[in-house]
Every structure is written in structure tokens, then in C-alpha cells.
Amino acid sequence: MTDGARKLLEEIQAELAPRDADNRLVPLITTGKAARAVFAAIATEEWRITGSDWRSFHALAARADEPQARTFFGMLAPGEQQAQAMLHALVVAAGPDPGTELPRAGCQAYPAYLAWLALNGESSAAVAGIFANFATFGRYCGAVAAGMREHYGFDDAACAFFDYFAADVPEIEQQAIRAIQAGLDSGRLDRTEARLYARLFQSYELMFWNTLADEFAG
Secondary structure (H helix, E strand, O other): OOHHHHHHHHHHHHHHHHHHHHOOHHHHHHOOOEOOOHHHHHHHHHHHHHHHHHHHHHHHHHHOOOHHHHHHHHHHHHHHHHHHHHHHHHHHHHOOOOOOOOOOHHHHHHHHHHHHHHHHOOHHHHHHHHHOOHHHHHHHHHHHHHHHHHHHOOOHHHHHHHHHHHOOOHHHHHHHHHHHHHHHHHOOOOHHHHHHHHHHHHHHHHHHHHHHHHHHEO
16 A cells, blocks of 8 residues: 555645745746747756765665665666656757856755765655655746747757656656655655655755846846
8 A cells, every 4th residue: 555655645645735836937938028048047957966866775775674675776777867858959949058058046056955964864865855746846837948949939849858857757756655664664765754855855956947047037
């Protein structure tokens, strides 16, 4: 049975929901009000993020002492590598090669926290904290891809990174539920810690978008 894991995730996501609308960049993109240069900035920041997160997910998998959590993190790592490859088309369409500008601290806070969690976090609570924000990130990406096509004339290849993260992946959700339930069953998952991880991930996620909103509002 996985009812406990589903209930915990629903509770955490309900607690996070009031802040989901605090993302100030996505509405600018969906209405065409963000400067086009924002997409070059996103590409360069995400290039760094995907490389860092790929390593962090491998480290989380290696540290996990519970097989279900190990499997979850192992499933996420290849996705970061695929996503990074998809950024090439956006770089070509939107702007400079990754690494040609300095990273923004507000954009790199999220991967820095994930790297910290890879060293310090309890595995099943980390699964809950990470996965609780996935659906919202997917909605952001879907809205960005739609805005890119409608207002900025980007083709499917340039939008592929966002399309990728906007897609539902039931296998990831199912594995997250199994990992969280295993943590609950073993008593290793601290609900307070899971909520803390989720809130911090949401805050760092919003920091990414809003750092760029402040810089590229049209």
C-alpha cells in the first residue's frame, strides 16, 4: 500500500500551492512581454544546472541506503543529460554559447541546494522534497514552450527542453511514491524534513525565474 506516501505528497503540495503563482517570469513569457534575450540567459543557466543536477542525482543514488530511493535518483540522472543535449538548439536559436557569461547566483541556488542535499539529506525525505515540486515545474515549462512558439517564433527544436520537462512521466511518479512509502515504512522519513526540503526547493525554483524576470522584463 502507498496511501501514506500519496497523502504526504498531497499535503506538501497543498502547502506549497499558494506560492506557485509567485513566478513573475512565466507570465511575462506567456504574454510576450519578456525580452527575447531571456531565452539565451535561460539556456546558459540551465546548461550549468543540468550538468550539476546530473552529478547530484548520481551522488544521491550512491548514498541512498534504501533501494527504492536509489532507483528513483537513478531514473532522474539520465534525464538531466538528455535535457542538456536539448539545450543546444535553444542556444543556437537564442544566443551565446553556454559559459560565455557569468552565472547568476539567484539562478544557481537551486542546483547548489540539490548538491548540498546529495551530501546531507535523508534519501526518502529528499525524494519527497524534490518530487513535490515536479508538477509545478512541469506547468511552468509547458507555459514557457507555448509562449515561445506564440510570441517569439521559436521552432520545436528550440522548445524541446521545455517540452521535455512539461511531459508527464508516470514511471517517475510511481517510483517516487514507492521510495517515499519505503521511507515511511522504515521510519527513516522525517515528515518535517521532507516539508523543509520541499519549501526550500520551491523557494530556490522561484528565485531562478524571478532573478531573470527582474533582468529581462520587457
